[in-house]
Amino acid sequence: MIRTEGLTKNFGGLRVLKGVSEHIKPNEVVSVIGPSGSGKSTFLRCLNLLERPDAGSIYFEGVEITRRGIDIDRHRQKMGMVFQLFNVFPHLTVERNITLAPVLSGKKTKAEAAEQARVLLDRVGLLDKLDEHPNRLSGGQKQRLAIVRALAMEPDVMLFDEPTSALDPEMVGEVLQVIKGLVKSGMTTIIVTHEMGFAREVSDRVLFMDDGVIAEQGTPEQIFGNPQNPRTKEFLSKVLY
Amino acid sequence: MWSGIGDKLVRIVARYHGLFLEGIGMTLLLSAITVLLGVVLGSFIALLKMSKFRPVSWLATIYIEIIRGTPLLLQLYFFYFVVPEALKFIEFNKFTSVAAALALNSAAYIAEIIRGGIQSVDRGQTEAARSLGLTSRQTMWEIVFPQAVKNILPSLCNEFVMVIKETSLASTFFVGDLMTQFKTIQGITYLSFEPLIVVGAIYFVMTFLLSKLVAAYERRLKASD
Ligand SMILES: Nc1ncnc2c1ncn2[C@@H]1O[C@H](COP(=O)(O)OP(=O)(O)OP(=O)(O)O)[C@@H](O)[C@H]1O
Numbered sequence: 531m532i533r534t535e536g537l538t539k540n541f542g543g544l545r546v547l548k549g550v551s552e553h554i555k556p557n558e559v560v561s562v563i564g565p566s567g568s569g570k571s572t573f574l575r576c577l578n579l580l581e582r583p584d585a586g587s588i589y590f591e592g593v594e595i596t597r598r599g600i601d602i603d604r605h606r607q608k609m610g611m612v613f614q615l616f617n618v619f620p621h622l623t624v625e626r627n628i629t630l631a632p633v634l635s636g637k638k639t640k641a642e643a644a645e646q647a648r649v650l651l652d653r654v655g656l657l658d659k660l661d662e663h664p665n666r667l668s669g670g671q672k673q674r675l676a677i678v679r680a681l682a683m684e685p686d687v688m689l690f691d692e693p694t695s696a697l698d699p700e701m702v703g704e705v706l707q708v709i710k711g712l713v714k715s716g717m718t719t720i721i722v723t724h725e726m727g728f729a730r731e732v733s734d735r736v737l738f739m740d741d742g743v744i745a746e747q748g749t750p751e752q753i754f755g756n757p758q759n760p761r762t763k764e765f766l767s768k769v770l771y
Numbered sequence: 772m773w774s775g776i777g778d779k780l781v782r783i784v785a786r787y788h789g790l791f792l793e794g795i796g797m798t799l800l801l802s803a804i805t806v807l808l809g810v811v812l813g814s815f816i817a818l819l820k821m822s823k824f825r826p827v828s829w830l831a832t833i834y835i836e837i838i839r840g841t842p843l844l845l846q847l848y849f850f851y852f853v854v855p856e857a858l859k860f861i862e863f864n865k866f867t868s869v870a871a872a873l874a875l876n877s878a879a880y881i882a883e884i885i886r887g888g889i890q891s892v893d894r895g896q897t898e899a900a901r902s903l904g905l906t907s908r909q910t911m912w913e914i915v916f917p918q919a920v921k922n923i924l925p926s927l928c929n930e931f932v933m934v935i936k937e938t939s940l941a942s943t944f945f946v947g948d949l950m951t952q953f954k955t956i957q958g959i960t961y962l963s964f965e966p967l968i969v970v971g972a973i974y975f976v977m978t979f980l981l982s983k984l985v986a987a988y989e990r991r992l993k994a995s996d
């Protein structure tokens with residue numbers, strides 16, 4: 531579904547991605563873990579070209595989206611993204627947050643989008659907030675809104691960048707619950723996370739990133755139960771205890 | 772100077788209130804035109820300045836720096852004496868020369884206000900919009916600009932207050948603004964102090980009220996955040 535080849539990204543003189551080649555298959559749930567600054571966010575943000583890689587290529591559903599002249603907006607519609615800091619639109623109501631993109635892209639009529647918004651909000655328990663502005667929502671509610679906002683475009687893959695890192699501990703659960711439901715429904719998912727328990731529970735595969743490369747990968751059992759790379763061991767021993 | 776001042780003020784206001792009113796009208800008209808044109812031109816210049824194509828953004832920078840780095844009075848002279856000569860095919864009168872100079876001057880400041888307002892919108896907003904597949908234009912109009920307006924409007928109102936005071940420089944060319952009326956009345960009555968007091972009071976009341984309005988408006992915006 532998503533394939534990268536030799537993905538490289540520099541920020542100024544700093545080489546943040548050093549040739550990442552990876553293949554995410556349909557319906558797969560992949561967690562990305564690793565120390566701070568190892569390039570996890572950059573990798574994820576390259577996938578929908580929020581960051582332009584300096585070298586290497588990305589194929590999404592068979593199309594090379596890194597090619598010049600490609601209509602990236604059309605492909606981004608198929609890739610939902612959820613950010614650490616929610617990035618909900620504060621000037622729009624909860625409903626408009628959700629209906630904006632489907633309507634603007636011509637995917638849905640206003641009425642269809644409004645109906646869909648109700649269904650989605652109901653699913654994450656926010657139906658009563660339909661007409662509120664996001665500043666009236668808690669962090670956990672904002673993030674649930676951000677998730678259904680992305681889902682409204684009916685994407686083929688969802689990208690999560692530390693969706694619970696900015697939340698108060700008591701709100702982490704409600705957001706993870708929503709993501710869990712999504713994963714169960716078969717959504718192809720890539721999630722950068724520091725929630726090791728969650729990664730272990732939902733992932734088909736775990737990528738350990740270190741210093742701009744995927745240093746080790748495997749099933750959750752392999753990575754968490756029997757890591758091979760000393761860097762993985764070191765990282766896990768720090769975060770697990 | 773102070774003897775009978777109250778009487779003189781009352782008499783000046785009674786006799787020349789028509790002139791003062793005309794002056795207020797002209798000052799407000801000139802200010803409104805300046806800011807309106809300034810917003811149109813300023814938006815354009817701000818867009819140029821934010822262009823990713825370097826030469827275009829330099830052009831905007833050069834414009835802004837030249838306008839901000841030279842006196843407004845000089846710019847007024849330039850538009851009064853030089854520009855009509857150079858552009859003979861356009862008919863300039865006093866008013867258009869002065870209005871053009873004021874608007875082009877204000878546009879430079881307004882461009883920076885607009886650019887600042889746009890850039891103060893969190894980058895995450897743009898990223899979220901683009902990640903949903905919105906085009907850069909849709910992102911600008913639906914997401915960034917509506918939020919930027921909140922930052923821009925109060926500053927624009929303050930710019931309007933500044934411009935009200937700056938239009939007084941236009942009296943150099945007797946365009947009929949409030950300051951021109953001072954000169955006219957001074958010419959008739961040979962009084963300086965009293966008409967200055969009146970004109971000053973009018974400027975003060977206008978700008979003071981407007982500033983208060985802006986401040987109240989800003990508080991309301993903050994409250995709605
Ligand atoms: N826009 C940018 N400009 C300059 N440097 C950047 C930029 N974005 C990221 N970096 C740098 O790139 C490196 C990798 O950043 P990245 O955000 O991908 O790390 P990460 O693995 O997601 O870390 P964290 O766990 O802290 O989120 C860091 O050193 C960071 O400072």
Ligand SMILES: [Mg+2]
Nearest residue numbers: 570571572692
């Ligand atoms: Mg990160």
